[in-house]
Each structure stands twice: as C-alpha cells, then as structure tokens.
Amino acid sequence: MYLKRKAKSNEIKAKFKKNFFGWLLILPSLALFVFFVWYPITYNVVLSFFNNANFENFVWFKNYADVFGEPAFQSALRNTFIYIFWSLIIGFLIPLVIGFLLSEIVHARGVFRVLVYLPCMISGIAVVFLFKSMFGPADYDVINVILIRWFGMKEGADWLGDPKYVIPVIVVAMTWRGAGGTALIYLSNFQQIDNSIYEASRLDGVSPSGRFFKLTIPMMKTTILMLLILQIISVFQVFYEPMVMTKGGTNDSISLMLLAYQYAFTKKDARGVLQIPKSAATSVILSIIILGITILYFGLMRFFERREDK
Amino acid sequence: MYLPSRKAKRGRLHEKMNGLMSFSDYKKKRNVVSYWVFIVLLIMFSLLAAAPIVWLLVSSFKSVQEINSVNYRFFPNSLDIRPFIELWQNEGLTGIFINTFVVVIFSVISAVIFNSILAYVIAIIKPAGYKVIDKMILLAYMIPSAIAIYPLSIAVTNVFGRGSYLPLFLILGSNAYYYMLFKNYFEKFPKSLIEASRIDGLNNLKVFFKVVLPLARPIIGVVAIFAMTASYSDFLLPYIILGMQDQSTWTLMVAVYSISNRVGASGSSIQLNNVLQLLTLSIIPQIIIFIIFQKQIMNQGVNSGMKE
Numbered sequence: 001m002y003l004k005r006k007a008k009s010n011e012i013k014a015k016f017k018k019n020f021f022g023w024l025l026i027l028p029s030l031a032l033f034v035f036f037v038w039y040p041i042t043y044n045v046v047l048s049f050f051n052n053a054n055f056e057n058f059v060w061f062k063n064y065a066d067v068f069g070e071p072a073f074q075s076a077l078r079n080t081f082i083y084i085f086w087s088l089i090i091g092f093l094i095p096l097v098i099g100f101l102l103s104e105i106v107h108a109r110g111v112f113r114v115l116v117y118l119p120c121m122i123s124g125i126a127v128v129f130l131f132k133s134m135f136g137p138a139d140y141d142v143i144n145v146i147l148i149r150w151f152g153m154k155e156g157a158d159w160l161g162d163p164k165y166v167i168p169v170i171v172v173a174m175t176w177r178g179a180g181g182t183a184l185i186y187l188s189n190f191q192q193i194d195n196s197i198y199e200a201s202r203l204d205g206v207s208p209s210g211r212f213f214k215l216t217i218p219m220m221k222t223t224i225l226m227l228l229i230l231q232i233i234s235v236f237q238v239f240y241e242p243m244v245m246t247k248g249g250t251n252d253s254i255s256l257m258l259l260a261y262q263y264a265f266t267k268k269d270a271r272g273v274l275q276i277p278k279s280a281a282t283s284v285i286l287s288i289i290i291l292g293i294t295i296l297y298f299g300l301m302r303f304f305e306r307r308e309d310k
Numbered sequence: 311m312y313l314p315s316r317k318a319k320r321g322r323l324h325e326k327m328n329g330l331m332s333f334s335d336y337k338k339k340r341n342v343v344s345y346w347v348f349i350v351l352l353i354m355f356s357l358l359a360a361a362p363i364v365w366l367l368v369s370s371f372k373s374v375q376e377i378n379s380v381n382y383r384f385f386p387n388s389l390d391i392r393p394f395i396e397l398w399q400n401e402g403l404t405g406i407f408i409n410t411f412v413v414v415i416f417s418v419i420s421a422v423i424f425n426s427i428l429a430y431v432i433a434i435i436k437p438a439g440y441k442v443i444d445k446m447i448l449l450a451y452m453i454p455s456a457i458a459i460y461p462l463s464i465a466v467t468n469v470f471g472r473g474s475y476l477p478l479f480l481i482l483g484s485n486a487y488y489y490m491l492f493k494n495y496f497e498k499f500p501k502s503l504i505e506a507s508r509i510d511g512l513n514n515l516k517v518f519f520k521v522v523l524p525l526a527r528p529i530i531g532v533v534a535i536f537a538m539t540a541s542y543s544d545f546l547l548p549y550i551i552l553g554m555q556d557q558s559t560w561t562l563m564v565a566v567y568s569i570s571n572r573v574g575a576s577g578s579s580i581q582l583n584n585v586l587q588l589l590t591l592s593i594i595p596q597i598i599i600f601i602i603f604q605k606q607i608m609n610q611g612v613n614s615g616m617k618e
Contacts, residue, residue: 019437021437030443032481033450036455037484104348106326116355119363125563130362133589176358195329237456294452
C-alpha cells in the first residue's frame with residue numbers, strides 16, 4: 001500500500017517536473033510569439049469592430065460595411081482577381097516547365113540550376129526598384145529600347161502609368177523573382193518519380209509525350225495543386241510592388257494589403273484622421289480569404305487522398 | 311576520324327537512366343532532337359533570369375547623361391568606380407552596412423535559439439497543452455504577419471521605443487516556418503536516444519544542448535541561411551520603426567527605399583544612376599552568400615517544400 005502510494009506520488013512528481021520545466025523552457029519563445037504574432041492579430045480583429053484607434057465605441061460591422069462601399073477597396077478587390085489572372089497566365093507554367101527541363105537534362109545541370117535560382121536571392125525591394133528602372137516610360141528605357149529595336153514597336157509604352165500594363169508588369173517582376181525557387185521544388189518532385197514506372201510503360205511502347213501526359217502529370221497532381229495554392233496566396237499579399245512602382249499605388253494597381261497599409265499610415269479621411277479601424281477591417285477580410293483558400297486546399301488534398309485509397 | 315567531344319556528349323545521353331526519357335529513347339533521332347530543344351529552352355530561361363542582373367551591373371556604371379541619352383547603348387562609356395565611392399561616402403553607407411550586418415547576425419542567433427527550443431519542447435518533452443500551442447502556431451503560419459503591421463508597430467514602439475534594433479531580430483525568434491522546420495526534424499529523432507540520455511542522468515536542458523542541438527546541425531544551417539536572407543531583405547518593419555529622419559540608424563533595405571525615392575525631389579542630389587549603384591551594392595552581399603552557400607540554399611529550399 002505504502003509502496004503503491006509512493007510510486008504514484010513519484011509519477012505525479014515526474015509529470016509535474018516535465019510540465020513545469022517544459023513550460024519554463026518555452027516561456028521566452030512563447031512571449032515572442034505572443035508579442036509579435038498573436039497579440040497584433042487579435043488586436044486587429046478587435047479593433048475592426050470599433051469606431052477609432054482608441055477603442056471608443058463598439059460599432060459592430062460598420063467598418064466592414066464602410067470598407068466595402070469605398071471605391072479604393074472595390075478597386076483593390078477587383079485588382080486582386082486581375083493579379084491572379086495574370087499570375088496564372090505568366091507565372092504558373094514557367095516554373096513547371098523549368099523544373100521539368102532541369103530534371104530531364106544531363107548537361108551543365110549545376111550551371112542551369114544556379115542561373116535559374118539566382119533571382120530568388122535578391123530582396124523584394126531591390127527587385128521592385130530594378131524592374132521599375134527597366135520598365136521606365138521613356139523610349140530610351142531598356143525594355144522600350146528592346147521592343148523598338150528588335151520587335152519593331154513604333155514607340156515605347158508607359159508601362160507603369162498605363163492601367164492596361166501595370167499589373168502584368170508587376171506580375172512579370174514577381175515571376176522573375178519567384179520562378180526559380182518554385183522550379184526547384186518541381187524539380188525535386190519530378191526526380192522522386194519512380195523510374196520503374198517509366199520503364200514499364202516504355203516496354204509497353206508508350207511514346208515519351210504519351211508518358212508525360214499519362215504518367216508524369218497525373219503523378220505531379222498534388223505538387224501542382226500545392227504550388228498553385230501557394231502562388232495564389234502570395235498574389236493576395238502583393239504589396240511592395242504597387243507601393244514602389246506607382247508611388248504609393250493608384251487605384252489601377254492597388255492591392256488589399258497595400259490598402260490596409262495606407263488606411264493605417266498614409267490615407268486620411270475628410271477630417272484628416274488616419275482610418276485605422278478600416279485598416280484592421282481590410283486586414284481581417286484578407287486573412288479570412290487566405291485562411292479560406294488554405295482550408296480549401298487541405299480539403300482538396302484529403303479528397304484526392306481518399307480517392308486514391310479507393 | 312576521332313572526335314572526342316562529340317563522342318563524350320553522345321555517351322552522356324546514352325547512359326542516361328533516370329527521368330522520362332532514358333538511353334533507349336535516345337536511340338531514336340527524334341528524341342535526341344527534342345533533348346536539344348530542352349537545352350535551348352533552358353538556355354533561354356537562364357538568360358532571362360540573369361539578364362536583369364547583368365543589365366543592372368553594367369548600367370550602374372553609366373552617368374545620368376548616358377542613361378538619359380536617346381541613343382541607347384548597352385555598355386557604359388567607362389568603368390569608373392569613383393561614383394560608387396562618392397555615393398558610399400555621401401550617404402554614409404559604411405554605417406548602414408554595419409547596422410545591417412549587426413541585425414543579420416543577431417537575427418540568425420535569435421531565429422535559431424528561440425524557435426529550436428520551442429520546437430524541442432513541443433516535439434520531445436510534450437508538456438500538458440502542447441497541442442494547443444502547436445495549433446496556434448500553425449494558424450499564425452497561415453496568416454501572413456505583414457497583415458497586422460499597424461498593431462505590431464504600435465506595440466514595438468511602445469515597448470522598445472523608436473530606433474531600436476532589438477525587435478528587428480527578436481521577431482525572427484517567433485517565426486512559425488522556422489519552428490515547423492525544427493519540429494519536423496526533431497520528430498524524426500529516435501525516441502530511444504532521448505530516453506537513453508535521460509537515464510544517463512541528463513536533465514531536459516542538458517539533453518537539448520548536448521544531444522539534440524549537435525544532431526540538429528543540418529537544420530540549424532538551413533534556418534540560419536533563411537534567417538540571414540530574411541533579415542537582410544526585411545523592409546517594412548525596419549522602415550516603420552527606425553524612423554525616416556535619422557539616416558544613421560537605417561538598415562540597407564530602408565536605405566535603398568528611402569534614397570531611391572529621393573530621385574527628382576527638390577534639393578536632392580540623388581539621380582537615376584545613383585539608384586542603380588545602390589541596388590548593385592545591395593545585391594553584392596547576397597550574391598556572395600549565394601556563391602558560398604549555393605548547395606545548402608538550393609537543396610534546402612527544395613527539401614523543405616516551401617519558402618518564407
């Protein structure tokens with residue numbers, strides 16, 4: 001009886017020790033997470049229901065209603081879909097193709113990989129200024145020079161001033177920086193495909209292109225889906241590009257993220273006050289969209305897995 | 311006649327075992343042709359990737375007159391580095407680079423220590439309630455941190471004041487992605503190893519420093535490199551909390567943004583060629599890092615699935 005009790009008390013002691021030391025160890029890290037991550041997010045969610053930055057009056061969903069009524073927000077929302085459209089046209093296939101090519105070649109693999117990945121090393125802000133200089137409006141700015149001299153265009157375009165071009169140009173800059181990293185992820189997944197599968201279909205007399213469409217692409221399905229979702233999520237976070245390229249962002253290229261920033265730091269209302277609760281509301285809307293896409297992604301993955309199990 | 315080079319090339323294709331097309335496919339001429347089409351495409355993509363960087367390096371040697379000349383020439387008239395030195399001195403770039411390296415070094419330390427301890431406790435010690443913490447970090451991972459930039463900047467300035475570097479590196483200690491990299495790595499550790507060292511009388515902290523950390527060297531390298539590039543490239547938070555007035559506190563990316571935006575402002579001597587020079591100076595350290603850590607950077611970007 002005594003022994004049993006002692007064993008039990010030892011067990012409790014050990015458990016207590018484990019929990020106590022565990023929590024003690026992570027206290028500093030958790031403090032950082034609270035301070036830098038969870039607190040700001042919670043603060044924004046709560047603030048989005050108040051009338052001003054001092055939390056004076058609780059106004060329910062008024063900020064959300066106001067934000068949806070604003071032309072700038074409507075433009076930002078519309079632009080988001082234009083961004084997604086162009087990023088699917090310009091940015092989706094290129095990394096897939098590069099990844100595939102890298103997995104198939106045997107010559108100068110290292111050189112190609114380094115060159116393709118190089119743009120990923122350059123910081124976002126620097127890339128934006130670089131592309132801003134290249135896509136300048138004058139006929140002597142380099143992109144216009146190339147188009148006029150080599151492609152017979154009559155006169156240069158005002159790339160960043162023209163609402164037709166500004167979003168595609170921003171997407172080109174994003175793709176240039178991001179494609180190499182994505183291509184390497186595709187590459188490693190192409191390399192993981194089991195050779196014996198190709199071998200078997202080769203013996204069945206299937207041509208290389210047949211193998212590509214009937215074997216490779218279906219096997220890459222989940223990778224493609226994952227990177228597609230990540231790409232769409234990253235498009236929702238476009239921020240530096242319109243901010244730098246169009247001097248603070250005109251309605252032609254403004255993004256939700258940039259709008260949230262402007263409400264809190266630069267954009268004043270009729271009385272000359274920063275519209276911080278609106279910024280919070282915009283941030284919350286954006287977070288909900290991103291969370292929604294993420295959940296949709298996990299749902300789709302589960303669906304694929306189940307179907308494969310059957 | 312004996313042609314060594316051609317023979318070597320044929321040899322390589324005819325030894326290829328892996329991938330969609332292997333040596334037996336290359337017995338057909340059509341497939342060999344498509345292989346060389348692949349190579350040409352890759353050369354094209356590589357040129358597209360490298361061209362803007364080359365253009366930047368070359369153009370940064372041009373004077374304003376050359377940049378604004380109607381007669382566009384690719385190469386500059388001279389390769390004079392004096393304008394670079396002038397810009398460096400006028401804008402106090404020595405101090406700005408030192409600031410940046412200080413932030414980078416402490417960011418790396420903070421990113422490695424705080425995230426690895428958290429991951430060790432959640433993955434191995436597992437105190438009561440560890441699952442809740444894990445789920446909350448996962449949630450933080452899905453919501454981009456820049457979304458809450460206003461409350462973050464208010465909290466940071468209230469606690470640390472303006473112009474402090476402390477928050478700039480502490481914030482990397484609460485990075486959900488680095489935490490997950492560590493956690494996934496620790497979870498693959500054999501349980502018996504931890505048990506054995508506990509039986510040998512090591513306490514939790516000693517297990518961490520004497521057993522876990524030495525074994526985690528590869529993943530520490532990965533997180534260190536990620537934290538290095540992330541803190542070097544970080545712009546928004548430093549921009550907001552370092553203050554626009556005092557140039558001596560800036561980090562490099564704040565300088566790139568603020569100085570470049572002075573082009574055309576009244577009373578500013580900064581011109582278009584200075585912007586290109588500044589961009590060139592800012593990407594040189596990154597290219598050096600890339601050359602040194604090329605293999606680690608490219609492999610790990612891949613193994614961990616996603617970046618940033």
